[in-house]
Amino acid sequence: MSRYWETATYEQPTAAEIRKNAAESKKKEKKKGAALEPVAVQGRTIVHNWWGKAWCENLEQYADYESRLDRGKRYVRAGAVLDLKIQKGRIQARVQGTRKVPYKVEIRISPLSEEKCQGIIEKCGSKIENMEELLNGNFPEQMQELFQGKDGLFPTPREISFSCSCPDWALLCKHVAAALYGVGVRLDEQPLLFFELRGIDVGRFIDVTIAGKVEAMLANEGKGSSRIIGDEDARGLFGVL
Numbered sequence: 001m002s003r004y005w006e007t008a009t010y011e012q013p014t015a016a017e018i019r020k021n022a023a024e025s026k027k028k029e030k031k032k033g034a035a036l037e038p039v040a041v042q043g044r045t046i047v048h049n050w051w052g053k054a055w056c057e058n059l060e061q062y063a064d065y066e067s068r069l070d071r072g073k074r075y076v077r078a079g080a081v082l083d084l085k086i087q088k089g090r091i092q093a094r095v096q097g098t099r100k101v102p103y104k105v106e107i108r109i110s111p112l113s114e115e116k117c118q119g120i121i122e123k124c125g126s127k128i129e130n131m132e133e134l135l136n137g138n139f140p141e142q143m144q145e146l147f148q149g150k151d152g153l154f155p156t157p158r159e160i161s162f163s164c165s166c167p168d169w170a171l172l173c174k175h176v177a178a179a180l181y182g183v184g185v186r187l188d189e190q191p192l193l194f195f196e197l198r199g200i201d202v203g204r205f206i207d208v209t210i211a212g213k214v215e216a217m218l219a220n221e222g223k224g225s226s227r228i229i230g231d232e233d234a235r236g237l238f239g240v241l
Helices: 015-031 050-062 066-077 114-127 131-135 141-148 174-189 193-197 202-219 231-237
Strands: 081-087 090-095 103-109 160-164
Touching (some): 050 141, 050 174, 081 174, 081 193, 103 174, 174 193
Antiparallel strands (some): 081 090, 090 103, 103 160
């Protein structure tokens, strides 16, 4: 009997076939009362913000076969990721393939140590000028190094593991790749999920950041500023001697 990876004539489903199968699976899950959180991509562009793009670019170091990433992009664009849930250190997804029943994908990410969490919180606090902007889902580009730099929010290959119920023998199959790109889409829309994914409590992060800024303001209270014009300089400025 031929095995999955020995079948040289194996054909990939078209985008139309994926959409059709996905629609049928959604109907069945809806009848069961399942609460799905599908990933929707509008057009060819998967992500739009710099942090979403950075996540997708970071995926390249996980691939054992480059073709899996290309197929993963095609799958996520076709709406194959029927359900995607992000929790602390864990991502669960249902991805539609050639079979009627969607495949189950699980991605596990090692939690950050308490020391690394504290370091990231402190670095974020020093780079965030507008907390309201952050809460509205806009990360300033100054935070980019906190995602991709050493000890940042992005997991290294050693910190991430995958599993899929499909018969593909590859470490990173196209269904896992689709789920990972789906994570990029979800994080692109809700960037604070980055913190939850790595085990950083968002509420604590906000409290610590605000407290740090208040302490800095109190410490500078009463101190002169080089931007403040003194009395003598002011008289000279306006021609008063």
